[in-house]
Amino acid sequence: xxxETAARPASVSDVRDVVTVRLPADSAYLSVLxxxxxxxxxxxxxxxxxxxxxxxxxxxxxxxxxxxxxxGTDLTCEFELTDDAMSISVSVLTVDGLEPSxxxxxxxxxxxxxxxxxxxxxxxxxVTIVMNKRRGKTS
Amino acid sequence: MHSLTPRVRLFSRRLPGHTVIAVRGELDIATxxxxxxxxxxxxxxxxxxxxxxxSGVSFCDASGLRLLVGTQRRARLHGVTVALAAPRPHVRKxxxxxxxxxxxxxxxxxxxxxxSHAHAPHSSAA
Numbered sequence: 001x002x003x004e005t006a007a008r009p010a011s012v013s014d015v016r017d018v019v020t021v022r023l024p025a026d027s028a029y030l031s032v033l034x035x036x037x038x039x040x041x042x043x044x045x046x047x048x049x050x051x052x053x054x055x056x057x058x059x060x061x062x063x064x065x066x067x068x069x070x071x072g073t074d075l076t077c078e079f080e081l082t083d084d085a086m087s088i089s090v091s092v093l094t095v096d097g098l099e100p101s102x103x104x105x106x107x108x109x110x111x112x113x114x115x116x117x118x119x120x121x122x123x124x125x126x127v128t129i130v131m132n133k134r135r136g137k138t139s
Numbered sequence: 140m141h142s143l144t145p146r147v148r149l150f151s152r153r154l155p156g157h158t159v160i161a162v163r164g165e166l167d168i169a170t171x172x173x174x175x176x177x178x179x180x181x182x183x184x185x186x187x188x189x190x191x192x193x194s195g196v197s198f199c200d201a202s203g204l205r206l207l208v209g210t211q212r213r214a215r216l217h218g219v220t221v222a223l224a225a226p227r228p229h230v231r232k233x234x235x236x237x238x239x240x241x242x243x244x245x246x247x248x249x250x251x252x253x254x255s256h257a258h259a260p261h262s263s264a265a
Binding site: 053060 | 200204
């Protein structure tokens with residue numbers, strides 16, 4: 001797992017706090033990603049309930065993507081942290097280039113817990129799920 | 140890499156009039172397949188109600204929910220009823236979000252589930 005942090009000084013008014021986590025597209029690493037997500041959410045003072053929502057949401061998003069990931073590639077997660085929200089973008093190169101089905105338990109759970117959720121397919125069949133979770137807003 | 144696989148454990152107790160399966164650990168796509176196989180094996184010769192003790196489940200996602208639904212579906216084929224016991228708040232939340240709280244009998248404790256579902260010992264010879 002590689003982790004890159006690009007954080008500018010907080011004094012800069014347009015501060016953009018972004019953490020990128022890249023890990024093998026393999027379900028064995030999901031628990032690691034959940035832990036990283038919880039750590040970042042705690043940094044933004046999300047409460048325990050919200051942190052658990054985020055742990056489940058990131059897990060669901062990744063599980064959907066792993067189902068069609070090209071074997072041997074990486075899953076990329078970009079976390080953008082703002083004052084009161086976390087925007088997470090998860091993407092992977094896929095075999096089929098299909099948006100996740102929205103008629104599943106997984107999508108129901110994801111959309112209920114993550115706040116705003118959307119999915120898109122890129123030109124190279126890279127599928128991305130984007131979610132935005134605001135602090136202090138009950139799901 | 141294999142050491143990264145989150146551990147999950149299953150304990151089963153066959154008692155007079157019912158069986159309790161306790162799941163401990165994390166339920167996700169990395170762990171549910173093995174659990175499913177073990178539960179299906181246990182169901183094969185089960186004749187009395189099954190209580191699934193979820194008190195030790197520290198993480199659950201939709202794959203965990205699918206495991207529960209699949210277990211219930213298979214159990215019904217054997218005429219076995221399934222009740223859930225002691226889910227932690229977030230597992231209960233997922234059951235509610237997905238509407239599965241209407242599909243399962245859910246009890247706050249294993250003891251409460253036993254009171255509602257266990258067959259009396261003398262009637263368990265089915």
